[in-house]
Amino acid sequence: MYDGHDRPGEFVASKTTLIRRHADAYADEIDEFQRGHSSRDEYQLLDDLNHRVEQFLADYVPPSTRRVGDSLVFAPLYRDADPDLPANAGRQFSSETVLTALFAAEVEFRGPLSLSRTQSTLLAEVYEELGELLSAHGLPAHAALAYRQAYRLHTITENPRGQDRCGLHMARARTRARTPRWRRLPGVASDLLCGYGYRPFxxxxxxxxxxxxxxxxxxxxxxxxxxxxxxxxxxxxxxxxxxxxxxxxxxxxxxxxxxxxxxxxxxxxxxxxxxxxxxxxxx
The missing domain is CATH 1.10.287 (Helix Hairpins)
Known part of the structure; x- marks a missing residue:
């Protein structure tokens, strides 16, 4: 999954550094939000993330419109936030690491380089892992974004099991993101009754x-x-x-x-x- 860019070229290396800078600045905003020092809610922060990604993409002009192989461009950033890798076993991922991987995934998904079927599958797996990590960091709206993107990629690759899995996780994350808490009751009831429609039995x-x-x-x-x-x-x-x-x-x-x-x-x-x-x- 990550072998193709263990030694990224100069262009990828420079963009990786820039992604880290954007993600670090955004992580500071998230930290203020979680400490209760921010007047904005999580969805407003997501708007800021989207704005940062759009700014990045405005200057993201790869030297070639074709990819080499079926690996992902920002694979090292995803590897840093992959809980399934033996090197990361038992590791507590910081919010900066997770948000950096999310920022990179958004750039890769929405960028000018088209994704092959294999790359779409790999990126969907990245988004699903990020959704779980973002939930663990108390960022359910961000997790819902990750699961929504994974759902779209599973739709592209015609993977109905992946669609159902991500759709269920996305619905649960959206319910957890609702405030005040009483607004979560309809979602919780739907989850208990039929898993938001994804578990009819x-x-x-x-x-x-x-x-x-x-x-x-x-x-x-x-x-x-x-x-x-x-x-x-x-x-x-x-x-x-x-x-x-x-x-x-x-x-x-x-x-x-x-x-x-x-x-x-x-x-x-x-x-x-x-x-x-x-x-x-x-x-």
């Missing part, structure tokens, strides 16, 4: 829990109906609303339990099959 467990609750309530509210009958009625009613008249006189609570269950069944199964179709057919 989680809904089956919730559907089973729903049915169990309705069975218990219906059994308790219905006098003279055994538990086996209550179980059968609720299992059928969840998918096909039952005629309550066949059970004789029922109390108001029992009737409303069946009505609510039938609506819950329609909503739950509709959402499940919609997410399942999306997952299977990539709609």
């Amino acid at each position: 989680l809904l089956l467990a919730w559907i089973a829990a729903e049915i169990a609750v309705f069975v218990v309530v219906f059994y308790v509210a219905s006098s003279g109906i055994g538990f086996e009958t209550a179980l059968r009625v609720c299992l059928v009613n969840f998918l096909d609303p039952a005629d309550t008249d066949e059970f004789g006189p029922l109390g108001a609570l029992a009737r409303y339990t069946l009505i609510v269950e039938s609506y819950a069944g329609i909503v739950s199964t509709s959402v499940f099959f919609a997410l399942l179709v999306r997952q299977l057919f990539r709609l």
Whole structure:
């Protein structure tokens, strides 16, 4: 992954130095933000990062429009922030190191040199690793950016598993970035219910829990109906609303339990099959 530029040329070396300078200055802003000494939020800081990248790209004119081999241009910077390398085992990565790699990845992804399929795959892996590291540094909005770029690269390389993985991580990072904390509740609920739509089979467990609750309530509210009958009625009613008249006189609570269950069944199964179709057919 990194062999192609272990000894970068003069142009790459000079741009690498410039990237480090930009990233170091940006890391100082991040440090002020995390210490609570900045009036800007994380998304405003991301705007500044984008502005810095655009400034860099304005003067980023490679000597050739063609790449040599399938390695990445700023591989040494990614290597410094790669937790999977034996040389980095157990190492605590500084925010400067991680942000330098993120800045370099943005330049490489958005720069004038086109990416081959192999390079897109490698850069997607870099972004995913950076997303995890940025999350660990308490920068969820930055992590969401990294996962979004990885998602785009997986789309280019037609990797649906990578898309789902990065989409899920991106959604979770965006939820963690929301302030105040109460605004995270819908996202947390979506994650628990179906993994933001990327894990539809989680809904089956919730559907089973729903049915169990309705069975218990219906059994308790219905006098003279055994538990086996209550179980059968609720299992059928969840998918096909039952005629309550066949059970004789029922109390108001029992009737409303069946009505609510039938609506819950329609909503739950509709959402499940919609997410399942999306997952299977990539709609």
